[in-house]
Amino acid sequence: MQGLxxxxxxxxxxxxxxxxxxxxxxxxxxxxxxIGMRTKSTLWPNRRNHVTFQIGIGPNIRKSVYFDAVLADxxxxxxxxxxxxxxxxxGNPQAEYDSLMTGVAMWDVAAQxxxxxSGPDAAQLIQYLTTRDVSKTKIGQGRYVPICNHEGMLINDxxxxxxxxxxxxxxxxxxxxxxxxxxxxxxxxxxVRVFEPDVSPLAIQGPxxxxxxxxxxxxxxxxxxxxxxxxxxxxGIPLVLARSGWSKxxxxxxxxxxxxxxxxxxxxxxxAGAAYGIRPGAPNDIERLESGLVSYGADxxxxxxxxxxxxxxLGKLVDFDKSDDxxxxxxxLKIKKEGVKRRRVGYVISGAPIxxxxxxxxxxxxxxxxxxxxxxxxxxxxFSRNIGVGMIAAEVADDAxxxxxxxxxxxxxxxxxxxxxxx
Numbered sequence: 001m002q003g004l005x006x007x008x009x010x011x012x013x014x015x016x017x018x019x020x021x022x023x024x025x026x027x028x029x030x031x032x033x034x035i036g037m038r039t040k041s042t043l044w045p046n047r048r049n050h051v052t053f054q055i056g057i058g059p060n061i062r063k064s065v066y067f068d069a070v071l072a073d074x075x076x077x078x079x080x081x082x083x084x085x086x087x088x089x090x091g092n093p094q095a096e097y098d099s100l101m102t103g104v105a106m107w108d109v110a111a112q113x114x115x116x117x118s119g120p121d122a123a124q125l126i127q128y129l130t131t132r133d134v135s136k137t138k139i140g141q142g143r144y145v146p147i148c149n150h151e152g153m154l155i156n157d158x159x160x161x162x163x164x165x166x167x168x169x170x171x172x173x174x175x176x177x178x179x180x181x182x183x184x185x186x187x188x189x190x191x192v193r194v195f196e197p198d199v200s201p202l203a204i205q206g207p208x209x210x211x212x213x214x215x216x217x218x219x220x221x222x223x224x225x226x227x228x229x230x231x232x233x234x235x236g237i238p239l240v241l242a243r244s245g246w247s248k249x250x251x252x253x254x255x256x257x258x259x260x261x262x263x264x265x266x267x268x269x270x271x272a273g274a275a276y277g278i279r280p281g282a283p284n285d286i287e288r289l290e291s292g293l294v295s296y297g298a299d300x301x302x303x304x305x306x307x308x309x310x311x312x313x314l315g316k317l318v319d320f321d322k323s324d325d326x327x328x329x330x331x332x333l334k335i336k337k338e339g340v341k342r343r344r345v346g347y348v349i350s351g352a353p354i355x356x357x358x359x360x361x362x363x364x365x366x367x368x369x370x371x372x373x374x375x376x377x378x379x380x381x382x383f384s385r386n387i388g389v390g391m392i393a394a395e396v397a398d399d400a401x402x403x404x405x406x407x408x409x410x411x412x413x414x415x416x417x418x419x420x421x422x423x
Contacts, residue, residue, distance in 0.1 A: 061085055064110035065200045065262025073280045081111035081174050087282045096281035100249055104208040105281040106269055110200035115178045118167040121190035126168050129181060133322035137162045142227030146314050152331030153306045157296045161229060173296040198259050205251035208276045213252045216272050237261050246283045248291035290382050292420035298376045299389055308335055311391055313344040342391040346419040349386035351412045353379035366402035374405055383423050
């Protein structure tokens with residue numbers, strides 16, 4: 001997923017008062033009452049000029065099946081992911097981080113949309129879409145599968161779930177893979193259906209997640225391998241249960257298959273989790289940076305920060321030995337032969353704690369030359385310093401001591417650090 005705790009987090013962490021308009025206008029969102037212009041949402045402060053502005057919520061942004069539930073539980077900021085509102089924070093960033101790190105958290109990640117590919121040629125299309133060889137994937141097994149365009153640029157990094165020999169889900173990051181996959185299928189003349197099913201994931205993450213999920217589904221869940229999943233139900237609610245999630249703290253995702261029961265499922269998990277001190281939260285950008293997780297959209301995006309899999313540490317998932325062709329194969333072979341121009345690195349950033357990243361920054365050397373990009377960064381409570389991720393030119397040494405960024409008009413020195421971070 002992308003860094004969901006983005007500028008909205010900063011606005012809440014530093015300026016809680018800016019959310020006052022949100023409560024006043026939420027009735028208009030729920031009941032679709034006209035307000036003249038689009039509904040107000042989180043205000044983001046410009047730290048340099050102390051200017052605030054509003055983000056409009058209109059019918060072009062979808063609401064998740066858990067929307068009413070997260071409102072009731074105090075969501076205070078949203079982001080947008082796959083054209084859908086996704087919670088970013090529930091008013092207490094530190095408590096939400098602590099819950100993920102030491103307890104258990106529940107997340108509305110319905111914006112992590114599914115693209116279903118089914119039909120006689122489904123396996124053929126899947127194999128052609130991804131750089132990985134997934135021909136031996138078993139039913140009930142998930143795989144992390146980079147998807148590139150014909151130029152070898154990464155356009156998504158979904159998790160593949162094989163539900164049957166002729167039925168798959170791509171659990172996508174933030175880009176329109178349904179359109180991409182359906183166009184390729186049509187051009188190839190393959191007998192396959194590509195569509196978005198009624199599926200909305202709810203994540204349970206943290207060191208106590210397994211115990212909670214075992215209470216809900218039985219002790220068998222402790223035997224699940226990572227990315228393993230099964231079709232099941234919870235109090236009559238149909239869902240797919242998977243050991244997965246966008247954190248390194250362990251957990252599960254409940255792929256709800258009946259959107260009309262979203263609030264019901266949320267409340268069942270919440271009630272069962274009370275004994276473990278469960279808190280609502282959101283995919284946590286601090287933890288993902290500390291743990292070295294890749295975020296398509298934040299670390300690289302075709303439209304803003306194009307990169308190939310080799311540059312973003314996914315080169316090992318490009319399988320040139322698989323017998324089937326795949327999109328981008330020719331371009332990726334050329335890139336590998338000519339030599340990869342950049343590599344993914346971690347960064348340590350000097351200076352006062354940085355509360356949130358609003359956008360990527362150029363990394364320059366002592367001569368002022370752009371030699372890399374700092375794509376996402378934040379202060380780490382675990383490591384007591386500012387950390388970030390990005391890409392650096394291949395010729396820049398890991399021990400380079402002359403690298404700088406410009407943040408809020410002031411230079412800061414940064415150093416390269418291997419990921420995952422260890423201090």
